[in-house]
Amino acid sequence: MPTAILSLTTPIKAALVGLPALNGGQVYRGRDVVLPRDAQRGIRINTVRHAGKTLDVAGTHLLWTGDLAITLMARATSQQDGEEAIDELLGPVWAALLAMPAPPGANGIALDPLIAIALDEADQTVTTATLALRITHITTAADLQPAT
């Protein structure tokens, strides 16, 4: 059985794969790959860290504060600036994240969100928007399975 650490990102990936705003782009989970030159848009989902503490006296459960980075990538057309380009992906992704059911053991995935946008110039303006999501969730201490 996968741990709750992996189980958190599985439904997030499922919610984003095939999103029309991706225009056929890929969703990568747990990868450190470069968006190919011929891809206009893409998403990377990466677990950053999970900080845990014992939830009960017996120590059978753990309460975790997890940080995920969802990196949206887009290339601007010659008629767009970078913020316009990434916005076409940011809105639908955010809506999909809020609409998805909470992963097992978690109450929600959009607590204390942070959006960081970065730009660079090449043949096109390239833009990333990193959604830093804080997720609190509970697991069993023995095997890190989702718990409620």
Add this chain to the structure above:
Amino acid sequence: MFDHDLAIFFADAGVDGTLAGQPVRVIFDAPAEEMLGGVMLASQPQVQIATASVPASVEGLPLVIPQGAYTVRLHVPDGTGMSTLHLSQA
């Protein structure tokens, strides 16, 4: 600045085009680079050109060459009579 004829540099690898409507000869290159900390791969189209052929305030002007239509993004003279123009897709 070199005082010899720069045309020899453009004789073989150069291509003819227009910069803001004026005829120019340039050497085109488009290396791929990882951008934004290795997140995205992008091409960095650029041309080598004689600095004397570059008008003032060239940023934003159109460059049309056989490889495509571009807009000049950045002018970098090297001080020897040659310049590099960094390009964006028009």
